[in-house]
Amino acid sequence: MKQESDAAKVPECFISNHEGFYGTIKNLTRDFVVTEIDAGGHRVNAAASAPASAPTPAASVACHTRAELRDGCQHPQEADPEAADCGAEVTPGSFDLSVILGQSVSEELEHFVLTLKEEKPSSKQELSLGCFADKHHRANVHRAVRHRFPFLMTVTIQPEIRVREDPDYRELSRLVTDDEAEDFFRFVDAKVRGSSYTFGPDDSKEHRTAVHHFVSRRFGKLVEAKSFSDRGTTAISVRLREQGRPKKRSSDERRDEDVYTAFTLCKENLETLEAISYMAAALGVLPSDFTYAGIKDKRAVTYQSMVVKKVSPQRLEEKRAELERRGMSLSQIRSVGEPLRLGQLRGNHFDLVVRDLRPHARCSGASAHARLAALIKEAVENVEARGFVNYYGPQRFGSGQSVQSDRVGLALLKEDLVAAVRLFFTPEEDDDAQNRAKRHFLQTENAKESLALMPLSKPRERLMLRALNRYGTGPDGCAQAWLSLPHSMRVFYLHAYCSRVWNEAAAHRLSTLGFAARRGDLVWLQGERGRAEDNAAPTTLPQIHVVTDEEERQGAYSLGQVLLPMPGNTVKYPENDVGSWYQQRLAQDRLDDCRFRVSSLKLNLPGCYRPLLAFPRNLRYRLQGAVSGEGGSSSGSSSSSSSSSSSLGEGQASVPESKEDSPALTLNFDLDSSCYATICLREIMKCDL
Known part of the structure; x- marks a missing residue:
């Protein structure tokens, strides 16, 4: 076993003071079952299931505005490609031309691009990428080549695809930087509804006029451009028109562009991105044609909603048997009108099995069995009532x-x-x-x-x-x-650093200021809960409030309402010792003057706020095996549980007959998105897993 580093190790700070117990998780893949809870509050593996409980207000955090999303701000824990048991957000895949075109053609295309960059080619210079009989494959080639090389244009002389330099790109690159020209052409080609693109500040009216004329002449039917002033600088913003078609589209792409098919994916021992790669290859589409609300653990059985673009329900049905051989099961296949949005979920339901249970302190005989049952009951009830520190897990x-x-x-x-x-x-x-x-x-x-x-x-x-x-x-x-x-993928690594700082800040806050809301802490303003309506995405940031001396004396806020900021360039820091700690902590890594932008990589971290505590909902447990006749459930709304094992339902973890010396514990609970089930278990068991 590799030694866990200080960075990966979660701080040893807990909310409850019960003793806990030892045990192991994920002995078997089916010991860890994760089921997504959709925006309507239903588990995605049961179409007619009852709505899950609404998230606690403190845990529903609105993290970004539309402009911040354009600049790449994501909730830090929602961009983790290796995330394990949280509802993380990540945009899948990239355009690997060696897969789409084949290695030799991809290398030939790279050489062709180098030639264009180094020389002054004539408009007649072009390269054949080969013949593609399948219309879906042709559409993928068109999109992938233009995404990777926005300065190229693709032409179909069916079934052959040829590529040449786009003269419009060359014209725009004389007016703006190469990076701006590439980003603008990607923006136009993506045609994301409601999106916009803003060129860099430009104080020359004559130059702005030239850019306006180019955009209007070349893309006027698709976009509209306006100049705006902000803080003494002027720039051009371009947005898509409500209706309109680009001039540069193939007939293959137009035919299927509005087809969306939703389904529930059950996978076992597969990462979400790995599963998407398999499905994309089987269906002849790109990984980026799949959208989902969050990624799920590899070492688990997971159920999650997905939507694939340009694939009909019938075509997806035809591939079910092939995908099942890869460890993926598809259900609830149906047509829908739009893709999923990242974070478009209420949370996740967990069905877990903890094996090899034993008390922290040695004891034997019948007293050991009774002692273990008492420890579990106390631990579960404490965490249900008091919650747990909302740390990022070592994953x-x-x-x-x-x-x-x-x-x-x-x-x-x-x-x-x-x-x-x-x-x-x-x-x-x-x-x-x-x-x-x-x-x-x-x-x-x-x-x-x-x-x-x-x-x-x-x-x-x-x-x-x-x-x-x-x-x-x-x-x-x-x-x-x-x-x-x-x-x-790029921004994930920056978020990982900020997550480590947040973990340390949480431990410092609790160890120095205790378990009540203190003067200078940050909370949502009274009446502002930081959440949108149940079925709508947040569009504005709620107001952050600083706890006053009087509010501390009156106990106006609880610890469960306290927020800690993720470092970034727009967040407010606590106005107490914790705020000073953040400054010292960043200075320790020589980031005291950091603007949380990496311009060369087009990365920007505005930051956001994460609740200090998280709370499991609908929490139930059952102890089986050595403690015969001992069972239990802990939930404000559930009935008492019998000592024998009952059916847990589709997708839930189940415990086989336990050996007398190896009791096992089943746990069932819901968590809000971005909360880690392993951290909840850690608070219950009071040990690292």
Whole structure:
């Protein structure tokens, strides 16, 4: 067993003072069952199930405005590609042209692009990407090539696809920076309803007029542009019109663009992104055509809602048997009118089994059995009533890894991109193909040879190595390597660092100020709960209130209403000792002047607020095995539980006949999205899992 680092280790600070007990989780995959609770309050694996309880107000946090979403702000725990048992948000996949086109054609395209960059090509220069008989494959090629290289245009001479430089891009790049031109063309090609794109500040009216004329002449039927002033600077903002079609579209794409199919995915021993990759390959679409509310654990049985674009229900039905062989089961397949949004869920329901139970203090015989039952009853009731510290779990940082994700994030915040790349490629002790490839890169800096060694199942590592091979391993090459990853992957590492600081801040707050709301603490303003209506996404941030001396004396707020900020460039910090602690903690990592932006990687962290405590809902438990005749349930609304095992229902964990010396505990409860079930268990058991 690898030693857990200080970064990955959760602070040892608890809310309740019960004794707890020892046990193990995830002995079997089916010991950990996670079922998503949709925005309407229903478990997604039971269409007719009763609504789950609404989230506690303190735990429903509105984290970002529309503008912040455009700039890449996500709730920190919702961008974790390795998240285990929380409703994390991540945008899946990237456009790997070597998969879509084949390795040889992809390399030929890369060479063609280099030629365009280095020379002054004529408008007749073009490259054939080959013939594609399947219309879905052709549509994928069009989108993937234009996303990866916005300065190219694709032309279908059915069934052949050819690519050439887009003259409109060349014209725009003479007016704005290359990065702005690429981002603008990606914005136009994505056509996300309600989205907008803003060019950089421009104080030259003559120059703004030239940009306006270009946008109107080339994309006037699709977008409209306006200049606006803010704090003494003027910029051009472009937004999509309510209706309109781009001029640059293939007939294959237009035919299926409005088809959305929803389904419930049950997977076992698979990461969410891994499952999406399998489904995308089977259906002939891109990973980015799948949307979902949050990612789920690998070492578990999980149920979650998904929507896939450009795939009909009939076509998805045809692939069910093939996907089942990959460990995925699809149900409730139906047509819908729009994709899912990240975070569009109420929370998650957990059905867990804890095995190998024993008290912290040794005892034997019948007294041990009775002692264990009493410990469990006290622990469950305490946590149900008092909640638990809302820490990020060790999965957040990559428990057991040689280099935790937060260290990579710290290097990125310091804009030391070379160090961040080397940390990213630090190998584990294992001697598998992935770690051999990482060792080879660190020893030789030969990205091409390392890419040949890296397994195909490691898309992030392969994307970065491909970029390092093309652009070199210096600062500029490392910047391109990070930019080759999807935005959500890049920002995850920064969020991991902020999560570590939040964990430490929570422990400091409780150890120094105690278990009541104190002067200077942050809470939602009375009457403002930081949540939207049940079926709507939040559009504005609720107002943050600073607890006053009088409110502390009157006990106007409880500890469960206290918030702690995730570090960022727009958050308010507590106006007490905890605020000073944040300043000192960031200065310790030489981030006291940090603006929480990495411009070269297009990353921005406005920050947000996370409740100090979380509360399990609908909490029930049952002790089975050695403690014969002992059973229990703990819930304000549930009836008492009998000593024998009852049916737990579809998707729930079940305990087989236990050996007399090996009692097992089943736990069933709901948590709000972004809360970790392992942290709830840790508070119950008072031990690291």
